[in-house]
Amino acid sequence: MGSHLRFYEAGEVIFHQGETSDCAYVIEHGKVDIFIEDESLDTLVVGDLFGEMGVLDQKPRSTSARALTQVALLKVKTNQITERLQGSDPIVKALVRVLLKRFRSLLSNDTSLDSDVLFSEVESVIEDAGLTKIKLESELRTAIGNQQIETVYQPINDIATGDIAGFEALSRWEHPDKGVISPFEFITLAEETDLIVDVGRLVFERACQVLSRLPEHYFININVSPKQLDNDLFLQHVVNLMKQNGVAPSRLKLEITETMVVDFEQANEWIHKCKALGFPICADDFGTGHSGMQQLVELDFDVLKVDQVFIRNMFENKKYATVLQSIARIGTDLGMKLVAEGVEEKEQYQSLKLLGFDYGQGYYFGRPMSESDVLKLTEK
Known part of the structure; x- marks a missing residue:
């Protein structure tokens, strides 16, 4: 695990908005500030995961992150998240996809996901499969109720x-x-x-x-x-x-x-x-x-x-x-x-x-x- 830990001093920037998203992090020790320009969006603590959005859709970082205290971060590689997501239930994939699009649209006017690697070419299929499953479950519930x-x-x-x-x-x-x-x-x-x-x-x-x-x-x-x-x-x-x-x-x-x-x-x-x-x-x-x-x-x-x-x-x-x-x-x-x-x-x-x-x-x-x-x- 030691080789995957990264250490930052208080005030040090972990990544800047617009940088390439090559990994996510879990906070092992300390506190992290998530911000855009000079506006703080959230303060994260031990156990929190951040930087995952860029990992999911391969887009540049939409926010910046800096250490509020001395921090130790566990690096989470892209494939550790994407491989699990690809193997997950279609409903989970559909929900992640919808949340990702919605959150991106709140942060920026650029809602294009052309560079999306995980969902490239199959994004609509994934969403359709998940939503179809949700619909089928609802119909099954009705069928049971109506005998x-x-x-x-x-x-x-x-x-x-x-x-x-x-x-x-x-x-x-x-x-x-x-x-x-x-x-x-x-x-x-x-x-x-x-x-x-x-x-x-x-x-x-x-x-x-x-x-x-x-x-x-x-x-x-x-x-x-x-x-x-x-x-x-x-x-x-x-x-x-x-x-x-x-x-x-x-x-x-x-x-x-x-x-x-x-x-x-x-x-x-x-x-x-x-x-x-x-x-x-x-x-x-x-x-x-x-x-x-x-x-x-x-x-x-x-x-x-x-x-x-x-x-x-x-x-x-x-x-x-x-x-x-x-x-x-x-x-x-x-x-x-x-x-x-x-x-x-x-x-x-x-x-x-x-x-x-x-x-x-x-x-x-x-x-x-x-x-x-x-x-x-x-x-x-």
């Missing part, structure tokens, strides 16, 4: 008999102008905010109503997110729904994706909390994340849902088949129920039967369907 997010149900079949044993509840959104929005896109957007809790409420309410009308041996799987699991009011709401609908919690299996398991202590808290309420816990997309087998040792899952990449490639690549066999054996030995995702062919189904899988899910068994189709299909 325009649909819930569909994909069959999960008993491997031994081939009969439907349960369903996975999935969310779908048909935008009035854009058509069907990818679940990955809008669920990811919802997870960035508390909207995922509202989406979850819709799905759980509908799933509970469906379960109350299905014979008792059927179950429904639902994906849960960290924000839902951290929200005790949300879980209590689900428990109340089950009671109101006369449905046993054991019929509602909560799926936790492997990517959620970053902190085992946190994941264990979630699992114990849910199991204490009577919900079985399912490890979703197993085999694709970094934690792998450690999950099986550290976490108390009831169900292991093996990612479709293994099923899809089981006949194409012997390594996938070998790993699939190992997962099946370990899961069985640990007393977990095994579910195979992405089953599309009869040969896959027959092999999974030999491997001892309990359940299968995929187009071979059925595509996602409406609530009315579920009820017709499961009528006695």
